[in-house]
Amino acid sequence: MTTAPSSARPGIPTPTPPPARRRDVVHRRPARVWWRQTGWRHLVGAAVVVFSVFPLVYVLSASLSSGGTLITANSLFSEISLDSYVELFDRPQQPYAAWFGNTLFIGLTASAGSVLLGALAAYAFSRMRFTGRRIGLISLLLVQMFPQLLAMVAIFLLMLTIGDVFPAIGVNSQVGLIFVYLGGALGVNTYLMYGFFNTIPTSIDEAARIDGAGHARIFFTIILPLVSPILAVVALLSFIATTNDFVIASVLLIDPEKQTLAVGLYQFVSQETSQNWSLFSAGAVLASVIPVALFLALQKYIVGGLTSGSVK
Structure with a gap:
């Protein structure tokens, strides 16, 4: 009875196939831990951005108002007019x-x-x-x-x-x-x-x-x-x-x-x-x-x- 020749050569170890890769399991942090470590920073950052941007938005809204007073600019962008920009150069x-x-x-x-x-x-x-x-x-x-x-x-x-x-x-x-x-x-x-x-x-x-x-x-x-x-x-x-x-x-x-x-x-x-x-x-x-x-x-x-x- 004859047997099929082996593909492995004598004296040379047969390479073992790499183990199957396992998908990394993503462990989600509990909401309380996320808030204590990261979440409060986002809240502080958002507050700083609002605090910094609001005066700029208010000035832009006042420049687009033709009333001439800050009272008319209290409602942001309720009136959009370029009359102030034109009058500025006139x-x-x-x-x-x-x-x-x-x-x-x-x-x-x-x-x-x-x-x-x-x-x-x-x-x-x-x-x-x-x-x-x-x-x-x-x-x-x-x-x-x-x-x-x-x-x-x-x-x-x-x-x-x-x-x-x-x-x-x-x-x-x-x-x-x-x-x-x-x-x-x-x-x-x-x-x-x-x-x-x-x-x-x-x-x-x-x-x-x-x-x-x-x-x-x-x-x-x-x-x-x-x-x-x-x-x-x-x-x-x-x-x-x-x-x-x-x-x-x-x-x-x-x-x-x-x-x-x-x-x-x-x-x-x-x-x-x-x-x-x-x-x-x-x-x-x-x-x-x-x-x-x-x-x-x-x-x-x-x-x-x-x-x-x-x-x-």
Whole structure:
């Protein structure tokens, strides 16, 4: 009797088939456990979102109302009209378009200057060793503890005196206001960039110096591209701070054609007999477009720029 030859060769173990896969059993947590571990967080998050979004929705509803008072905007979106947006650009005594352009010019110029000056100062403190370096860093930090509002009288008198010699940068000058913003934001921007510059290895600078590069070439061609996240963060924060400023801009800018949005919009609600909250809300909605667009464009740099600079 003959038997069929076995497929297994002598001396070679026959592979065993893998065990059948078992489906993972999903164990559902009881509702009480889910609420204690995760559910309450969703409730807190929803409450925070409602608390944050409601003022924005209310302002948008007031801008679409033609009543001119906040009482007519209590019922959200009961009336939808674009009359306030049209009237906003049709008031010669309150030139909203000029305010918008002034805000863009002052905000973009001040933010660009703050980034450049802060980066130069941060590079010097991070890469150079000189007498008074530590005292200078501590002084920058201590000066920022006092708000710029405390020096408002001194700033006004200083700009008034400078205007007697150089009228182009004195009181009622947008260039003079930009210089004030640059001086006020230099300390905090320098300290913020200083922490980020310390995360860049100094071996890169040493290799560039061996190749014959100087400080200017190293700074503009090597360091700046590596610290682009913190540059974007400082530019965004500086732009928002300058566009939202009211006190300094209202003191230094006198002519309506030179004022910014923060100062100009106040005219719509400052007078008791002619308060128009619909125009004010419409102007606020349009004024928020640029900061929101910049935030969306630079949001990928914000987290990395703020967290990387906090760890040395």
